[in-house]
Amino acid sequence: MKVISMEKKPCAKIQKCLDAYADNELLVETNQEVLKHLENCPACSEALQLRLRIKARLKQAVNAEVVPEALRARIRTASREERPIGSKPAAWPRWSLAAAAALLLSLSGLGTLQLWKFVRSANEVSGAQDLTLSEQIGSVMRIGISDHIHCVIDLGYDKKTLTTQQMTEKMGLEYSGLVPLLKARLPERFFISVGHRCQVNGREFVHMVLKREDKAVSVIITEKHGISFPASSRLSTLEAQGVTLYQDRLQSLEAVGFETKDHLAFVVSSLEHQENFQTASALAPTVSRFLNKL
Numbered sequence: 001m002k003v004i005s006m007e008k009k010p011c012a013k014i015q016k017c018l019d020a021y022a023d024n025e026l027l028v029e030t031n032q033e034v035l036k037h038l039e040n041c042p043a044c045s046e047a048l049q050l051r052l053r054i055k056a057r058l059k060q061a062v063n064a065e066v067v068p069e070a071l072r073a074r075i076r077t078a079s080r081e082e083r084p085i086g087s088k089p090a091a092w093p094r095w096s097l098a099a100a101a102a103l104l105l106s107l108s109g110l111g112t113l114q115l116w117k118f119v120r121s122a123n124e125v126s127g128a129q130d131l132t133l134s135e136q137i138g139s140v141m142r143i144g145i146s147d148h149i150h151c152v153i154d155l156g157y158d159k160k161t162l163t164t165q166q167m168t169e170k171m172g173l174e175y176s177g178l179v180p181l182l183k184a185r186l187p188e189r190f191f192i193s194v195g196h197r198c199q200v201n202g203r204e205f206v207h208m209v210l211k212r213e214d215k216a217v218s219v220i221i222t223e224k225h226g227i228s229f230p231a232s233s234r235l236s237t238l239e240a241q242g243v244t245l246y247q248d249r250l251q252s253l254e255a256v257g258f259e260t261k262d263h264l265a266f267v268v269s270s271l272e273h274q275e276n277f278q279t280a281s282a283l284a285p286t287v288s289r290f291l292n293k294l
């Protein structure tokens with residue numbers, strides 16, 4: 001497979017990748033380029049949100065439809081021919097086959113008016129309430145994932161080691177007190193290698209990197225600025241500590257997020273799903289208590 005080049009006409013190339021991006025089908029390198037572009041381009045970001053809304057409504061509208069096997073084969077053949085460069089073959093759930101069937105019918109002159117009404121109504125509605133809960137969680141989680149990609153993957157902070165004094169200077173006294181608190185809760189063989197402040201696309205972060213051999217885990221904190229996780233989508237609650245955790249995955253990256261009154265916090269890594277979740281479960285109560293005292 002090839003990685004898509006974004007050097008020329010970035011918006012046109014990005015928008016060709018949006019469907020594959022929404023389904024997490026792009027290669028890691030291409031996915032990072034799309035993510036960075038979306039964070040700086042309101043037009044492409046809005047185009048992605050529209051696709052997500054249409055996808056969600058299509059799923060609801062056709063989930064009960066039965067797709068003939070012959071039509072399934074036609075759709076699979078068409079998808080292989082039209083799949084964007086840089087994406088990997090997708091598994092076709094039943095709702096997406098039905099949606100594709102509706103599109104084929106519209107192209108052949110059947111159901112065009114109904115499809116036009118559907119797209120028109122989706123285009124007229126905006127806002128997070130039109131996204132599914134998983135899409136709402138994912139949109140918040142990408143805030144933390146983008147900082148991990150920027151600092152660890154792009155800038156190589158997983159290869160650096162700072163002294164306690166350097167971390168205090170870079171994090172500031174307000175947040176440096178979190179370092180000794182986390183040290184007492186670290187999983188076996190992990191240590192805190194970096195603590196600093198950083199900025200990605202105008203948003204400020206406090207970022208700590210935990211290391212174990214060749215593995216790096218980011219603990220990322222940022223002020224909410226009006227953004228929160230959807231209250232009705234609790235996936236797991238630490239009952240003893242009262243911290244609600246949210247989970248998401250982007251390619252090889254596992255992410256767990258939680259929030260306090262004024263802050264969003266994330267634990268992002270390339271660890272296996274369960275290990276990343278266990279790490280976040282161990283650290284989240286300490287981070288949450290610390291932030292609530294600020």
